Amino acid sequence: MTKKEQIEKLRKNCPLQFLALLNKALELAEKSFEERTRPSGDKYINHSLDVALSLQEKDFCTATVIGGLLHHIELNEKNLEYIEKNISADVVDMLKTYSEIDKAVKNTDASFTIATRYILNSVNDLRPAIIQVFNAQSNSHILDSIEDDEEKKSILQ
Numbered sequence: 545m546t547k548k549e550q551i552e553k554l555r556k557n558c559p560l561q562f563l564a565l566l567n568k569a570l571e572l573a574e575k576s577f578e579e580r581t582r583p584s585g586d587k588y589i590n591h592s593l594d595v596a597l598s599l600q601e602k603d604f605c606t607a608t609v610i611g612g613l614l615h616h617i618e619l620n621e622k623n624l625e626y627i628e629k630n631i632s633a634d635v636v637d638m639l640k641t642y643s644e645i646d647k648a649v650k651n652t653d654a655s656f657t658i659a660t661r662y663i664l665n666s667v668n669d670l671r672p673a674i675i676q677v678f679n680a681q682s683n684s685h686i687l688d689s690i691e692d693d694e695e696k697k698s699i700l701q
Contacts, residue, residue, distance in 0.1 A: 547587070547590055550590065550593035550594070551593065554566065554570070554593065554597060554600060554609070554613075555567075558600070558606060558609075559606060562606040565606065565610065565631050565632065566609070566610060568630045568631050569610040569614055569627075569631055570613070572614065572617065572627070573589060573592055573593075573613050573614055573617065574589060576614075576617045576623070577589040577592060577616070577617075588616060591616070591682055591683075592612070592615065593613065595613070595615060595675065595678045595682050596609050596610070596612040596613035598612070598681065598682065599674070599678055604674070605671075607632060607634050607635055607638065607671075608671045608674065608675065610631060610632075610635050611635055611638040611639060611642065611671060612675045612678060612679075614627070614635065614639060615639065615642050615675050615679060617639070619639060619640065619643055624636055624639075637669070638669065638671055638675070641667055641669060641672040642672035642675050642676065644666075644667075644672075645662075645667065645672055645673055645676050646676065648662045649676065
């Protein structure tokens with residue numbers, strides 16, 4: 545599916561009262577990911593759209609869909625301020641928690657059990673963990689295009 549088709553599908557299936565928020569998130573995602581590519585050569589925006597669409601197809605709330613769309617943006621002051629002002633503080637909290645979970649999962653010293661315990665014991669909102677699961681699912685689709693085993697391992701974490 546092309547980027548344009550992904551965006552159209554996201555917009556079509558978004559509740560009307562949240563469409564303006566989704567459009568603001570799409571603007572930020574496109575600006576943030578415009579030139580970034582993944583190890584497979586795919587654009588980051590397509591990966592983020594894939595995660596958001598997967599969440600939407602499973603009937604998660606619009607805030608979670610937007611969190612999935614923005615899960616790889618840089619969490620700098622400018623982006624966080626933009627999201628809080630134009631989208632929602634809930635999405636900001638979700639992205640911060642996602643970032644903490646992502647760091648715990650990617651810590652090579654942490655076992656799967658320790659990372660899972662961290663998530664379950666320290667996270668009050670499981671939506672960021674769900675975004676992490678959908679991110680991993682989307683990442684699994686590009687594994688065949690990557691030859692380096694260490695890079696595959698990094699993507700799977």
